Amino acid sequence: MTMTRSEFIHKIEDAVVLSTEGTGLFPSVVMAQAILETGDGNSTLADKYHNYFGIKADPMWKGETVYLFTTEYINEIPQRIREPFRVYDNALDSIRDRNLFLKQNPRYKDVFKAETAEDQTEELAKAGYATDPEYAAKIKSIINGSSLKYLDLKKK
Numbered sequence: 001m002t003m004t005r006s007e008f009i010h011k012i013e014d015a016v017v018l019s020t021e022g023t024g025l026f027p028s029v030v031m032a033q034a035i036l037e038t039g040d041g042n043s044t045l046a047d048k049y050h051n052y053f054g055i056k057a058d059p060m061w062k063g064e065t066v067y068l069f070t071t072e073y074i075n076e077i078p079q080r081i082r083e084p085f086r087v088y089d090n091a092l093d094s095i096r097d098r099n100l101f102l103k104q105n106p107r108y109k110d111v112f113k114a115e116t117a118e119d120q121t122e123e124l125a126k127a128g129y130a131t132d133p134e135y136a137a138k139i140k141s142i143i144n145g146s147s148l149k150y151l152d153l154k155k156k
Contacts, residue, residue: 005146008034008041012052012091017154019095025102026117027151029124030095032142036135044068050088053098054130057084073131117143117152 003011012034020027037054038046045051049066057065064087071078088094102108107127114120118140125136132138143149 003041005035005040008038009146009148011041012095013151015092015095017151019092019099020155023099023103024112024114025099026114026120027155028117028143028148029120029139030098031148031151032121032139032146033098033124034095035142035146036138045085049085050090050094051085052091052094055086055094055098055101057086061086063087073133076133117149 009031012031016027016030016034020030034041034046034052037043038052041047041052045054045066045068054070057063065084066087067082067084069080070083070085072081072083073079086097088097102111105127108124108129111120111123111127114123121136121139121143124130124139129135
């Protein structure tokens, strides 16, 4: 059964807010990324493997892995390639691991210095979170189009 965007937001909202407390991360950005990366929670990676952010399984990953096809932009040209992805038990584990992944990678240090959700989105893109040249614009469009800023006010 296909989820609507509002159903997906409702499904992971508490986990997003909880996982961002005290991190410097904006829940609106986290939610918008999850929406974009999973097609509103309907991708196989999200639905079956609870990976809400398209985080790949690098050699340091010790958990379960699944190989799936994904679109990567190489020289700004979309290519379908098979990649290893991390598998999680639930949404909260996926969100927490995404936050830890950012924290442990020095290239994302400026993400945590952002003072607005828009700035954080730009820093994620600059740091190379995704190969899509329109990634930041897409995230911002989801934040604004789905009115996600209310999530930032819920964070403690």
